[in-house]
Amino acid sequence: MTSSLGPSARATALLSMQSEVLDLLVVGAGATGTGTALDAAARGLSVGLIDKGDIAGGTSSRSSQLVHGGLRYLQQGNVALVRESLRERELLLTTLAPHVVRPLPFLLPLRHRVWERAYMGTGLMAYDLLARSGVLPRHRHRSRDEALERFPSLRRKTLVGAMEFYDAQMDDARLAVAIARTAAQRGAHVVPHAALVGSLGVGSDGCWRVSVLDGLTGEEFTVAARSVALCAGVWAPEASALFTGSQAGVSVMRSKGVHVRLPRTAIDGETALIIPTGPSVLFVLPTPTHWLVGTTDTAWPGRPDEVAPEAADVRYLLGLLNKALDTRITPDDVTYVFAGLRPLVRDQAVGGNTAKVTREHRIVRVAPGVLAIVGGKWTTYRVMARDLVDTVVSDAGFTAMPCTTREIPLVGSPSNNPPSSVIAGPGLGEPILGAARFIHADVIRAVLDEGACRLEDVLDRRLRVGLHLDEVTDVAVRDVAEVMGGLLSWSAAETQAAIEEYVSLIRA
Numbered sequence: 001m002t003s004s005l006g007p008s009a010r011a012t013a014l015l016s017m018q019s020e021v022l023d024l025l026v027v028g029a030g031a032t033g034t035g036t037a038l039d040a041a042a043r044g045l046s047v048g049l050i051d052k053g054d055i056a057g058g059t060s061s062r063s064s065q066l067v068h069g070g071l072r073y074l075q076q077g078n079v080a081l082v083r084e085s086l087r088e089r090e091l092l093l094t095t096l097a098p099h100v101v102r103p104l105p106f107l108l109p110l111r112h113r114v115w116e117r118a119y120m121g122t123g124l125m126a127y128d129l130l131a132r133s134g135v136l137p138r139h140r141h142r143s144r145d146e147a148l149e150r151f152p153s154l155r156r157k158t159l160v161g162a163m164e165f166y167d168a169q170m171d172d173a174r175l176a177v178a179i180a181r182t183a184a185q186r187g188a189h190v191v192p193h194a195a196l197v198g199s200l201g202v203g204s205d206g207c208w209r210v211s212v213l214d215g216l217t218g219e220e221f222t223v224a225a226r227s228v229a230l231c232a233g234v235w236a237p238e239a240s241a242l243f244t245g246s247q248a249g250v251s252v253m254r255s256k257g258v259h260v261r262l263p264r265t266a267i268d269g270e271t272a273l274i275i276p277t278g279p280s281v282l283f284v285l286p287t288p289t290h291w292l293v294g295t296t297d298t299a300w301p302g303r304p305d306e307v308a309p310e311a312a313d314v315r316y317l318l319g320l321l322n323k324a325l326d327t328r329i330t331p332d333d334v335t336y337v338f339a340g341l342r343p344l345v346r347d348q349a350v351g352g353n354t355a356k357v358t359r360e361h362r363i364v365r366v367a368p369g370v371l372a373i374v375g376g377k378w379t380t381y382r383v384m385a386r387d388l389v390d391t392v393v394s395d396a397g398f399t400a401m402p403c404t405t406r407e408i409p410l411v412g413s414p415s416n417n418p419p420s421s422v423i424a425g426p427g428l429g430e431p432i433l434g435a436a437r438f439i440h441a442d443v444i445r446a447v448l449d450e451g452a453c454r455l456e457d458v459l460d461r462r463l464r465v466g467l468h469l470d471e472v473t474d475v476a477v478r479d480v481a482e483v484m485g486g487l488l489s490w491s492a493a494e495t496q497a498a499i500e501e502y503v504s505l506i507r508a
């Protein structure tokens with residue numbers, strides 16, 4: 001089976017989805033949905049995976065990009081979640097995705113001499129013990145001088161020492177694409193830019209009929225499926241209402257998280273930082289080209305599609321950062337800001353304090369044969385998918401293998417490297433004009449192998465220009481659009497429209 005998600009694979013998947021009765025239609029191609037499609041396909045079920053936008057176009061490309069147990073959750077006493085997350089961290093680092101997930105050293109600066117070192121040291125010892133495997137180095141105590149050597153920008157006046165420990169970092173959008181490609185490799189029909197828009201009810205054969213809108217052509221078609229898994233993240237209430245007429249059955253707390261990006265030169269340091277802030281923690285994360293600083297954690301009352309960072313979010317993050325560093329960072333240093341929404345399990349006990357809400361997941365039966373999943377973390381996507389498919393299998397009475405995803409290296413990892421659809425040709429190595437960090441082959445691979453359909457898919461989630469380039473020039477946007485247009489047979493007018501659509505999106 002092909003791992004390509006390119007235009008011809010998408011067309012084939014669309015046809016198959018319309019002609020077969022699927023065992024499972026998965027709605028949403030973020031971390032949870034791609035994981036669910038892979039899990040179900042690997043168990044031998046016939047699976048369709050759709051998303052109203054791009055793979056990881058929702059929350060899953062706007063995370064802090066950490067594959068971590070979460071020290072904060074340990075502090076909250078959620079040992080089971082931390083243990084589970086640490087096991088997943090090791091699995092991703094060693095077996096599933098060593099090409100996308102890499103070790104990341106952290107410093108935790110200390111400001112109180114005795115009790116804080118004892119408290120954090122005990123917590124980190126527990127963290128190491130829960131991880132068990134020893135894939136990453138164990139935590140270490142660092143003196144004040146050692147901490148400053150590793151991170152010269154740390155605020156000297158208040159620093160008494162630091163703890164050093166390891167977690168892992170990923171490219172979240174790339175990981176989702178790798179999972180989606182592996183699902184396709186196992187037989188799932190993967191169709192990004194296809195939205196679930198209605199349910200037509202259950203037929204006499206006991207299968208659901210749902211309406212799906214192809215976002216590229218505007219055509220609507222019907223899909224038949226024995227069961228439906230709504231992995232729609234913060235859109236879960238809307239998606240479930242298509243089956244029940246009410247959003248009340250699936251309740252999520254939408255919590256906004258904002259990150260700012262700073263140039264590498266703005267801060268002098270060679271590790272990541274984790275800074276306890278009372279209700280939450282502040283991460284200062286090195287990327288190959290920049291620093292990412294985040295995140296906020298506030299309830300978002302608005303529509304999920306309209307989430308956006310505000311000046312107050314930036315002020316809040318920089319305020320915390322400036323307390324921890326000697327270097328003064330101002331809003332002028334910020335070169336990019338982005339916001340995402342956490343789809344948290346609604347928890348009456350903590351009221352509006354989203355930082356206190358559990359990061360565990362919950363499966364909800366929306367209607368017979370229709371399940372929704374909310375909550376969870378990127379790090380635990382595989383466990384969420386396993387639990388969801390277990391429930392699908394038992395509810396529907398399918399004969400299926402148990403979950404095997406622990407043993408399935410994702411596409412792109414050293415032991416799963418299928419041939420690319422990109423055929424060697426002249427011009428592949430040509431740099432993108434105005435963005436020489438990338439070459440034409442990157443764009444071609446994004447379209448032919450990785451399911452990018454729109455300019456935004458290539459620029460924002462395959463090349464990740466927002467994270468890596470200081471400035472996205474008009475010239476670069478045009479060059480990428482022209483390479484894409486050549487592959488997707490866009491007319492000159494369509495190419496121009498794609499450019500204008502992208503530019504207005506960036507401005508918005």
Ligand SMILES: Cc1cc2nc3c(=O)[nH]c(=O)nc-3n(C[C@H](O)[C@H](O)[C@H](O)COP(=O)(O)OP(=O)(O)OC[C@H]3O[C@@H](n4cnc5c(N)ncnc54)[C@H](O)[C@@H]3O)c2cc1C
Pocket residue numbers: 027028029030031032033050051052053054055056057058059060061062063064065066067068194195196197231232233234235236239255256257258295339340341342343375376377378379380
């Ligand atoms: C700021 C921030 C930082 C975070 N940092 C971390 C971290 O460092 N580590 C970690 O482990 N976790 C982190 N998380 C949590 C993690 O990112 C999320 O738990 C995870 O990405 C949620 O994935 P999902 O697939 O459930 O949702 P999404 O990624 O939002 O996917 C849902 C998908 O459903 C699609 N959809 C919705 N309605 C329809 C429809 N009608 N038809 C078709 N498709 C539809 C959407 O387009 C979307 O792509 C963070 C979250 C945030 C917001």
